Amino acid sequence: MLKRYIILIFLFFTSLYAIAQPGKPVSGVKGIIKTKNGQPLPFAAIAVKGTEIGTISNEEGKYQLDLKPGYYEVVFQYLGFKTGMKAFTIENKMETFDLSMEEQALTLGEVRIGSKDEDPAYTIMRRAIAKSRYHFLQVESYTAKAYSKSSFVITDLPMEFLYKKELKEIEKESNFKKGVPILNESVSEVTFRQPNSYKQRVIAARNSQDKNFANANAYFLTSFYQPEVVKAVSPLSPRAFTYYKFEYMGAFRENGIEVNKIKVVPRSYGEGVYKGIIHIIEGEWSIYSLDLQTVNTGFNIDIKQVYSPVQDVWMPINQQFHVQGGIYGLKGKGDLVISQTFSKLQVNPAFQPDIVVVDGKREKKEAKKLSFLIVK
Structure with a gap:
């Protein structure tokens, strides 16, 4: 039983790929990324x-990017x-570049801040929800280079003497030891094709534990444009308004686009729902970023x-999963980070980029003129 739950924990933190060792860099750029106050950005x-x-x-906010001249x-x-940028x-050398990043400054539009009725977050989310399936199916196929890094450590394992046999078996199979982090790092080429075909080819990786442990596919290959993300209702699910309330926090502009910051508030927090922040691009109604x-x-x-x-x-392009907690006295914490760069991306020609989304509750006249993607 103990072994079963330890393996369940590793679901979040094991690498996808086999073991190899990347070569040493010859040239490129390295440095530290931090805030204006000098705090590192991991x-x-x-x-x-x-x-x-x-x-x-x-x-520690340090990075190294290997580049040819x-x-x-x-x-x-x-x-x-x-x-x-x-x-x-x-x-033919390694350049050093340290970057201090600025926090996004939010503004409140006059129309939105002056509204006395429904919170403007609801019309933004209705549009995003209406277009979520469009975004989910828009990409027909792609190839991506994926870098993943994970670490996990068991912090507490009470009554160890009761499980001595199981612990010896786990240590033998996976190099697992209480208090010793399990580390995985890999670079791989990932190919995707609709509806759900994923293939991975190892380029390089290093691994401190057994390759037979469960992997984290269930999370980082899952899109929040789907109604459910690993047994929890997505804020972009058609059922979202049953499970969540939304609050408009403001907006910012970057590179010619406007991004809305929306607070996701579960009506009752616990298993099966999310809480946190989601950023939605105005007009596109697609995800800009999220922290849930x-x-x-x-x-x-x-x-x-x-x-x-x-x-x-x-x-x-960047996904992070941080977990902490325990079950049946077993406690642990860990991190999984995936960085992806995409190429050979093919968009389904049936999905037109100029599609219009109308909120039927706020734009009744416009809704009557259109027969597609009307938010109700």
């Missing part, structure tokens, strides 16, 4: 514009902060996603 997304090259910062434009993204001309928490089998799970445009489609 797991920030770093990607080379127009390529499949990307990485993430570590727990040439000209590159590097994009830095972190949830809640302004996107940064820096051009580099790389020679839920509870699953005694563990508190924090999920963060950052999206970026790929051929005019907003795709998740």
